[in-house]
Amino acid sequence: MVYLDNAATTKPCAECCKAVAKAAAERFGNPGSLHKMGILSEQIISSAKRTILNALGGGGAPEGEVIFTSGATESNNTAILGAAEKYSRNGRKIVTTAIEHPSASKVFDILAERGFEVIRLAPKEHEDFVGAIADTVDDNTLMVSCMAVNNETGYAVDTARLYGLVKRANPKAVVHIDAVQGFLKMPLEGDLISVSGHKVHAFKGIGSLYIKKGIRTAPLVVGGGQQKNLRSGTEPVELIAGFEAAVKAYRGSAERFAELKARLLDNLSGMSGICVNSDEKCLPNIINFSVLGIRSEIMLHALEEKEIYVSSGSACSRGKKSGVLAAFGISDRDADSAVRVSLCADTSESDIDFLCENIENNIKRFRRS
Numbered sequence: 001m002v003y004l005d006n007a008a009t010t011k012p013c014a015e016c017c018k019a020v021a022k023a024a025a026e027r028f029g030n031p032g033s034l035h036k037m038g039i040l041s042e043q044i045i046s047s048a049k050r051t052i053l054n055a056l057g058g059g060g061a062p063e064g065e066v067i068f069t070s071g072a073t074e075s076n077n078t079a080i081l082g083a084a085e086k087y088s089r090n091g092r093k094i095v096t097t098a099i100e101h102p103s104a105s106k107v108f109d110i111l112a113e114r115g116f117e118v119i120r121l122a123p124k125e126h127e128d129f130v131g132a133i134a135d136t137v138d139d140n141t142l143m144v145s146c147m148a149v150n151n152e153t154g155y156a157v158d159t160a161r162l163y164g165l166v167k168r169a170n171p172k173a174v175v176h177i178d179a180v181q182g183f184l185k186m187p188l189e190g191d192l193i194s195v196s197g198h199k200v201h202a203f204k205g206i207g208s209l210y211i212k213k214g215i216r217t218a219p220l221v222v223g224g225g226q227q228k229n230l231r232s233g234t235e236p237v238e239l240i241a242g243f244e245a246a247v248k249a250y251r252g253s254a255e256r257f258a259e260l261k262a263r264l265l266d267n268l269s270g271m272s273g274i275c276v277n278s279d280e281k282c283l284p285n286i287i288n289f290s291v292l293g294i295r296s297e298i299m300l301h302a303l304e305e306k307e308i309y310v311s312s313g314s315a316c317s318r319g320k321k322s323g324v325l326a327a328f329g330i331s332d333r334d335a336d337s338a339v340r341v342s343l344c345a346d347t348s349e350s351d352i353d354f355l356c357e358n359i360e361n362n363i364k365r366f367r368r369s
């Protein structure tokens, strides 16, 4: 099997599986219990929080809180709705982008219905995208929300620069970053940062939200008051243990991904009718390209016959046209034949070569010239 759909989800690593099994066997106490079993579980949670804070800060933990959620969908919902609730007195304008994942963009649809002014900027319209986002911020802006890395193309945003410029334009504006595809791959800065476990070789069903010191937010899930009242529900200690282990064991490297991307592009350059949609502004682990004349689904299933797994655009959109590629200036025709290849530390040269060999075969098989 050649698995090249790591932006959709990753294989849980051995370290994660071991940590989950160990916690399930030995640390199954409720972290809210006052006895020793509870305290042992609580220790897993505090250790995992420290590990995630360190990973966010690239070694030096930023000041703030980490709460565990069921995944980045919940983290994004909590961050955006919570900030809108707590900071609505600061203004009615929200600045975001036209390339957000639905777990953020659909929350902005709801806020727009509630009367907030939601501005969504598209990269195709701005050579300096970060500068354009910051230029849109004014005194009436309560929040800026921007993903660190786009899940369909790998397009990356300098979040430190964005943060600095936004705060210069309006120090009160809260900056939310959906860092699902950027976590562990690039430096991150934000007041609220969403992360997902299953994109970094942990299990599905666990994510986190970083809340910078001094930033207020409201809970999405209320109940027993766990996690300082910010997210009720008994913490999934096993999943949290696995998340921490996966973060510590993460082996992806930008240099390695760049080598593999170069190999893929080199192979593709020898084929006719290929249009590469991921440019130099993109992280090298996500490569989006169009095989003109062959619909994405046809290519995806033909590759699947050879046990090669890629994606057509975003896995979350389940074959529906996402509109995100259009915001990058990619035509409908090219978007219809877009293939997304996403790498992980286990991806090898022979995986890339086998993929390319089969793309070439499928071009001969399906393309009418």
Ligand code: PLP
Binding pocket: 007, 008, 070, 071, 072, 073, 074, 101, 103, 147, 149, 150, 151, 178, 180, 181, 195, 196, 197, 198, 207, 316
């Ligand atoms: N944000 C981005 C950029 C994503 O790529 C995804 C999942 O693909 C999510 C949010 C949602 O994450 P989760 O599956 O943890 O809810």
